[in-house]
Amino acid sequence: MMAYILSFIIFIPVVTAALLGLFRAKRRLLRGGAILSSLVTLFLVLMVVVQFDPHGGMQFIQKSSWIKSSGMSYFIGVDALSLVILLLIALLMPPLYIYMYHEDRKGYWYNMMLLQSGVTGAVLSLDLVLFYLFWETMLLPIFIMIGKYGNGMHQYNSMKIVLMTILGSMSMLFSILYLGYVYFETHGVWSFALNDLATLEFDPQTFIWLAAGFLLAFSIKIPLVGFHAWMAPAYGSAPTPAVIILSAIMAKLGIYGIWRFGYGLFESILTYYAPVIIVLALIGLLYYAIRAITEDNLRKMFAYSSGSHLSLIALGLFLENEYAWSGSLYFIATHALATTGIFFMIGLTYKRFKTVHISELGGIASALPRFTFFFAFFALSIAGLPGTGGFVAELLIIIGAFKAHFWVGVFTATSMLSAMLYIFWMLQRTLFGQTRNSCSDYKDLSKREVAMLLPLVIMLLVTGIAPSLFTPFFEPYLQSTLHDVALSLGSLR
Secondary structure (H helix, E strand, O other): OHHHHHHHHHHHHHHHHHHHHHOOOOHHHHHHHHHHHHHHHHHHHHHHHHHOOOOOOOEEEEEEEEEHHHOEEEEEEEOHHHHHHHHHHHHHHHHHHHHOOOOOOHHHHHHHHHHHHHHHHHHHEOEHHHHHHHHHHOHHHHHHHHHHHOOOOHHHHHHHHHHHHHHHHHHHHHHHHHHHHHHHHHHOOOOOEHHHHOOOOOOHHHHHHHHHHHHHHHHHHOOOOOOOOOHHHHHHHOOHHHHHHHHHHHHHHHHHHHHHHHHHHOHHHHHHOHHHHHHHHHHHHHHHHHHHHHOOEHHHHHHHHHHHHHHHHHHHHHHOOHHHHHHHHHHHHHHHHHHHHHHHHHHHHHHHHOOOEHHHOOOHHHOOHHHHHHHHHHHHHHOOOOOOHHHHHHHHHHHHHHHHOHHHHHHHHHHHHHHHHHHHHHHHHHOOOOOOOOHHHOOOOOHHHHHHHHHHHHHHHHHHHOHHHOHHHHHHHHHHHHHHHHHHHHHHO
16 A cells, blocks of 8 residues: 555545545535545555655655656655645645535535645656646636635636736746657657656756746745735635635745755756845845735735745745755745634634724724634744744744855844734734724634644644754755755856
């Protein structure tokens, strides 16, 4: 079974959805099937974690010919980088289904299962064509969920995110096909396997254009500043489960793509243009923070907050030292947990008060203590509350920034203080400000809602208090990758 465990993890959700759809399952059976598939998938992922060797490189590899004449293969595997995101996906899906427990619309359940298979497949793919197919697969459920189940200008906003994402995807596809063609011209056979394409050599100009094709796709997905036109409208219109997938998982796949394919194929180009991208990330840190301060809509405010923190993760990635890389990878996980929690709370806010506008809220703490605790905890976790995983990750990135350059460290540390400003200001107006609703008319969090939120709180506290439980899993990978990047650049010099 272990030889095929990654395939089971990828396909259990979508096969479950197909079987339930084939027999036209009623909502109750559909809900049970979705929850069961997520729990089975989580169990299998935990089996992978238990047997994973931090020093073993790529593991649980499965490779078989798919379209032999064209060199396309079903090639999957997991290392420390992909394991972090794989575990995140598996951990976040059961709480999402608990949140959706009373959802009557069947399309929600089918799309979420398809989405889980899409993002999982993208993380585990080591063949670039296979990666592209999963990359596109995960876009379809988001398009449907925003376009059909969203609010406001949801159809317009769903088209905006699709068109921008397709623009990036097409540029990446051209780069993938050209890489495969050059491999064929060089070796006489087609291949799109990452380890094969990494051996190719190009002139600098061609290298730049190929790297740009990938970087455009990943920059839109993150999104880096300048590629973010879709972000706030999509977050504002999307239903809560779709917002969580966008922020906690899909945005992180943009970072993953740069890490896996950027440094796997174009490390010299990334290093050469790192100063430009570092400046872009620093601008994003400040720009998104300013937009968050001025935003009245909670969803859009935390969309900009997410953009600011994703810029911080990207900054750490391009600083290319072990502190910064450790912080970025750790922040991928902890930021996903915190954003999942806060968007759950925003969804629960709308269910109770029928608004997510800060100006229409206030005085919640006086009547809903459990609600107040979880809302404040997740919001402060995003801001880097000491004792939570976000604080550890941000601290590592700031140390890495100082190690790279003193003034980059100063600007990074100063910019991160802005998160405290808009988070505290929002909390004061939302939870402790003047009462604008009769809060006593609303129920506090139910046992089901507490059960959904409590695991996220525990994970954020454990990652903050005992990071040494987790860092040994990915430190050997980071050291090895940084060593390989240094050797590659040294050989070019």
